[in-house]
Amino acid sequence: MTSSTTEIEQLIGKEYDKGFVTNLDADTFLPGLNEEVITALSAKKNEPPFMLEWRLKAYRHWLTMTPPEWAFVNVDPIDYQQISYYSAPKQKEALKSLDEVDPELLDTYKKLGIPLEEQERLAGVAVDAVFDSVSVATTFKGKLKEVGVIFCPISEAIQEYPELVKQYLGSVVPQEDNFYAALNSAVFTDGSFVYIPKGVRCPMELSTYFRINAANTGQFERTLIIADESSHVSYLEGCTAPMRDENQLHAAVVELVALDNAQIKYSTVQNWYPGDKNGKGGIYNFVTKRADCRGVNSKVSWTQVETGSAITWKYPSCVLTGDNSVGEFYSVALTNNYQQADTGTKMIHVGKNTRSTIISKGISAGKAQNSYRGLVKVLKSAENARNYTQCDSLLVGDQCGAHTFPYVEVKQPSANVEHEATTSKISEDQLFFCQQRGLSAEDAVSLIVNGFCKEVFKELPMEFAVEAQALLGISLEGSSVG
Amino acid sequence: MLSIKDLQVNIGDKSILKGISLNINPGEVHAIMGPNGSGKSTLSHVLAGKDGYTITGGSIEIEGQDLAEMAPEIRAREGLFLAFQYPVEIPGVSNIYLLKAALNAVRQHQGLSEVDALDFLTLVKEKIKLLGMDEKFLYRSVNQGFSGGEKKRNEILQMAIMEPKMCILDETDSGLDIDALQIVAAGVNSLRSENRSFLMITHYQRLLDYIVPDVVHVLADGRIVKTGGPELALELEQKGYGWIGQEE
Numbered sequence A: 001m002t003s004s005t006t007e008i009e010q011l012i013g014k015e016y017d018k019g020f021v022t023n024l025d026a027d028t029f030l031p032g033l034n035e036e037v038i039t040a041l042s043a044k045k046n047e048p049p050f051m052l053e054w055r056l057k058a059y060r061h062w063l064t065m066t067p068p069e070w071a072f073v074n075v076d077p078i079d080y081q082q083i084s085y086y087s088a089p090k091q092k093e094a095l096k097s098l099d100e101v102d103p104e105l106l107d108t109y110k111k112l113g114i115p116l117e118e119q120e121r122l123a124g125v126a127v128d129a130v131f132d133s134v135s136v137a138t139t140f141k142g143k144l145k146e147v148g149v150i151f152c153p154i155s156e157a158i159q160e161y162p163e164l165v166k167q168y169l170g171s172v173v174p175q176e177d178n179f180y181a182a183l184n185s186a187v188f189t190d191g192s193f194v195y196i197p198k199g200v201r202c203p204m205e206l207s208t209y210f211r212i213n214a215a216n217t218g219q220f221e222r223t224l225i226i227a228d229e230s231s232h233v234s235y236l237e238g239c240t241a242p243m244r245d246e247n248q249l250h251a252a253v254v255e256l257v258a259l260d261n262a263q264i265k266y267s268t269v270q271n272w273y274p275g276d277k278n279g280k281g282g283i284y285n286f287v288t289k290r291a292d293c294r295g296v297n298s299k300v301s302w303t304q305v306e307t308g309s310a311i312t313w314k315y316p317s318c319v320l321t322g323d324n325s326v327g328e329f330y331s332v333a334l335t336n337n338y339q340q341a342d343t344g345t346k347m348i349h350v351g352k353n354t355r356s357t358i359i360s361k362g363i364s365a366g367k368a369q370n371s372y373r374g375l376v377k378v379l380k381s382a383e384n385a386r387n388y389t390q391c392d393s394l395l396v397g398d399q400c401g402a403h404t405f406p407y408v409e410v411k412q413p414s415a416n417v418e419h420e421a422t423t424s425k426i427s428e429d430q431l432f433f434c435q436q437r438g439l440s441a442e443d444a445v446s447l448i449v450n451g452f453c454k455e456v457f458k459e460l461p462m463e464f465a466v467e468a469q470a471l472l473g474i475s476l477e478g479s480s481v482g
Numbered sequence B: 001m002l003s004i005k006d007l008q009v010n011i012g013d014k015s016i017l018k019g020i021s022l023n024i025n026p027g028e029v030h031a032i033m034g035p036n037g038s039g040k041s042t043l044s045h046v047l048a049g050k051d052g053y054t055i056t057g058g059s060i061e062i063e064g065q066d067l068a069e070m071a072p073e074i075r076a077r078e079g080l081f082l083a084f085q086y087p088v089e090i091p092g093v094s095n096i097y098l099l100k101a102a103l104n105a106v107r108q109h110q111g112l113s114e115v116d117a118l119d120f121l122t123l124v125k126e127k128i129k130l131l132g133m134d135e136k137f138l139y140r141s142v143n144q145g146f147s148g149g150e151k152k153r154n155e156i157l158q159m160a161i162m163e164p165k166m167c168i169l170d171e172t173d174s175g176l177d178i179d180a181l182q183i184v185a186a187g188v189n190s191l192r193s194e195n196r197s198f199l200m201i202t203h204y205q206r207l208l209d210y211i212v213p214d215v216v217h218v219l220a221d222g223r224i225v226k227t228g229g230p231e232l233a234l235e236l237e238q239k240g241y242g243w244i245g246q247e248e
């Protein structure tokens, strides 16, 4: 039994293969945060005055706040004066086509497996690539414009569609919502903006690849997606970051608004650099993602596969405001080595006949800690609300931990809230069985883990499902069953 | 094919196998019978390379190669197959996925390309029919919610797909009703060939009515205490295992 433990421990030590650094001439602010920095940032982005005021209001509120300490993670204190709040690759003029993009940048995307030109030509996926703080290239704009879909960097939306931005920005995640959301509201640099007009089914999946490159740069994206009445959209978000010894902060805010009969499907594959196998370096991923199912019969599905980051603190949530609205959360969170994840969801039932489903799969390997934290809240107004929660943990080896923190608050007696939870280990018998069928120990672990995640993977769009499976294999390499 | 010489095995400090010798030639079918706890599963696990056993003496070889030197998956790819007494469940992994992964592992080891998707489907459907299983089983999670008999049939299905040369069946007959036993036996018999050998581990003689062995060994307390032809199995059935012990 000892021999299998060491064997599987050896299997985990695979290197992070997205950890290269792109050498670009960057326009970067000196580290530090104050009202001047925010004013300068807003000016850099040619923002209208309302935006600067909005940011300053968030900043002033942030100064009064302290970081949350309730999550089951250990965070070294972050010195916010040591972070640079703006970094952009230097480019002289606006780009007319991908041909004008710095070839090194395009190369970076190629290494990440998303050659933009190819995607534009072949894949039928519209990509809004965020490189550090600015959006580098947005493809497929023309095709989307034909049907009235707006898909652009949020910085552009602030200039081009200020009324939409004013109406919806902060309407789901208010500036003062939490410490990281307030910080993001003050200093967010870029992100994506999506508006799907009434009755439109977005003709393709929209996708954003974020990438953190410059050292000591915090990345603060802000994403806002509005699905107007009876519209549909599927949005894919993928993330990777280079290897660095110091920790990098990633504090994003994502807001989704679904109006009457609208549907939004938001899928994430998060593979930020997790730190090395001794726990050095890695991304701090503190993200606020929330959807408001504002309209009747609206529906939002969050699907996430989280394999990266040193620390993940993330609870994609749904506020089910509209009657008959539906919220779903499908999650795979894998932690290995010294990674820590505290993730889950909140389903807030406000409207009548609202329904929510939570399927969470947590996998811990190495010395990692993985927590599910979920809140199901049924307000007095939410007659006949229904929730089903299933929360499964899988342990790979015996030095890791899984924790479940379900919170349920029900104020409406007709509500029906169900919770199921399991914890299991990959058994030596399962592993041996697979090996007896010719699979290496590594492939066996990956097979068993993939099986464990099946209910979530089947919710992912096809291309993402394939990527997610491969990612699990890579992330588990070197992990051992003891 | 398989050569076991004076094999001694411990679990921890406890001696389980106390010197077993056995030689199986290509094409032969041997049966090992013995009471519960005599070490039958231990032998099968050691041959397949499971952790937790210490070989304290003797040797095990397949076609002249030292088995003890090989990782379990290498033994499998070399053609040593174990049908488990207690097959495990793998939630979320479809049977057909496992079958394909297993076949490709063997093919890759033999320097062949991955099996073509269509050829594979044809092959699987042919084999599953042979075992009287519904095609629905292909898309269910491995052994999950299967009855005892279905699990055993599933083991033989895996064997039929991987086409091993040395097949070890650990109490494949237990938990089968008579119809299932006949189907499984027919499946095994259809795989018999001059290049393929079998080691049938069983507690009861009835399996051997359908798969007639060339040689029968009786295992008691970690030792082979008697070896003979098929008639030995019948004798055991009539007189019980107590008879062996008394004779010693």
Ligand SMILES: Nc1ncnc2c1ncn2[C@@H]1O[C@H](COP(=O)(O)OP(=O)(O)O)[C@@H](O)[C@H]1O
Pocket: B011, B014, B016, B034, B035, B036, B037, B038, B039, B040, B041, B042, B043
């Ligand atoms: N993990 C173990 N630890 C200690 N003793 C074991 C273990 N597994 C099996 N044994 C013992 O080894 C002996 C042989 O068991 P086994 O090979 O399973 O017998 P059989 O298959 O013939 O019923 C039994 O006495 C059993 O109790």
Ligand SMILES: [Mg+2]
Pocket: B040, B041, B042, B085, B170, B171
């Ligand atoms: Mg046994």
